[in-house]
Amino acid sequence: MQKLIITAAITGAETTKEANPALPITPEEQAIAARECVEEGASIIHLHVRDKSGRPSQSVSLFKEAIDAINEACNPRPIIQISTGGAVGESFEKRMEPVRALRPEMASLNINSMNFGDDVFINHPKDVKRLAGLFLELGVVPEIEVYDVGDIELAKRYAKEGLIKTPMHYQFVLGVPGGMSGWEENLKHLLKFVSEGDTWGVAGIGRYEIPLASLAIELGGFVRVGLEDNIYIEKGVLAKGNAELVRKVADMARQKGREIATPEEARNILGIPKRT
Ligand code: KMH
Numbered sequence: 001m002q003k004l005i006i007t008a009a010i011t012g013a014e015t016t017k018e019a020n021p022a023l024p025i026t027p028e029e030q031a032i033a034a035r036e037c038v039e040e041g042a043s044i045i046h047l048h049v050r051d052k053s054g055r056p057s058q059s060v061s062l063f064k065e066a067i068d069a070i071n072e073a074c075n076p077r078p079i080i081q082i083s084t085g086g087a088v089g090e091s092f093e094k095r096m097e098p099v100r101a102l103r104p105e106m107a108s109l110n111i112n113s114m115n116f117g118d119d120v121f122i123n124h125p126k127d128v129k130r131l132a133g134l135f136l137e138l139g140v141v142p143e144i145e146v147y148d149v150g151d152i153e154l155a156k157r158y159a160k161e162g163l164i165k166t167p168m169h170y171q172f173v174l175g176v177p178g179g180m181s182g183w184e185e186n187l188k189h190l191l192k193f194v195s196e197g198d199t200w201g202v203a204g205i206g207r208y209e210i211p212l213a214s215l216a217i218e219l220g221g222f223v224r225v226g227l228e229d230n231i232y233i234e235k236g237v238l239a240k241g242n243a244e245l246v247r248k249v250a251d252m253a254r255q256k257g258r259e260i261a262t263p264e265e266a267r268n269i270l271g272i273p274k275r276t
């Protein structure tokens with residue numbers, strides 16, 4: 001089995017400080033959270049940023065500030081994966097800007113539209129194709145966010161058309177109201193569509209986070225945890241921070257005999273080209 005890549009989704013667009021006061025929002029808070037997560041075994045930071053009032057933003061300068069602070073704080077430097085999903089309702093142009101301006105090693109790629117809680121998360125094919133083209137042009141590795149089985153089939157179609165490079169890396173985000181739930185059988189069904197050479201991770205939303213992490217460790221996948229997806233360390237107990245969730249996954253991996261990837265090892269596994 002490949003070593004386990006742990007992604008920490010430290011902030012997100014939906015979680016609030018009211019829901020969990022440990023949510024990192026400022027670049028300084030995000031740098032501390034990222035450092036603690038890397039120390040516990042995270043090799044990827046999935047990054048959203050917020051403006052001064054805590055609202056989600058796709059501002060290039062806010063992303064740059066957060067990325068600089070994280071890189072300064074972390075040794076080794078994690079892979080910083082910029083969110084191009086942003087918040088529901090954000091314009092697609094704004095969602096693309098941080099990738100175009102900052103050319104991160106990795107960024108998320110949402111390829112389908114869906115109901116997202118009480119909102120609609122719109123990813124029009126013409127926009128998705130433009131964004132996929134930008135990834136190819138800049139050499140940014142996409143993480144394909146999968147909420148339902150048709151998303152993988154669509155990703156494969158785009159790969160066949162040359163819009164997405166293979167092998168592909170999927171993140172199965174399970175438990176969003178509007179997508180597949182985090183039922184174990186759903187993950188197992190999704191795996192039937194993963195082609196040889198492709199890689200996958202799972203991000204269980206809310207109460208699905210830890211059970212799906214445990215299953216992914218056993219099945220050879222990667223794991224995403226963090227306050228973007230889940231604010232509890234156990235039923236009814238708020239997580240003290242992102243690092244506590246990463247530690248829980250790292251402990252489970254050690255118990256199950258699965259080694260944890262360093263950021264450098266994660267770059268190799270995911271085919272992220274070396275940057276000088
Ligand atoms: N906030 C969600 C609407 C991503 O980062 O690419 C989209 C999201 C996925 O969080």
Ligand code: ZN
Nearest residue numbers: 012083085228
């Ligand atoms: Zn996200």
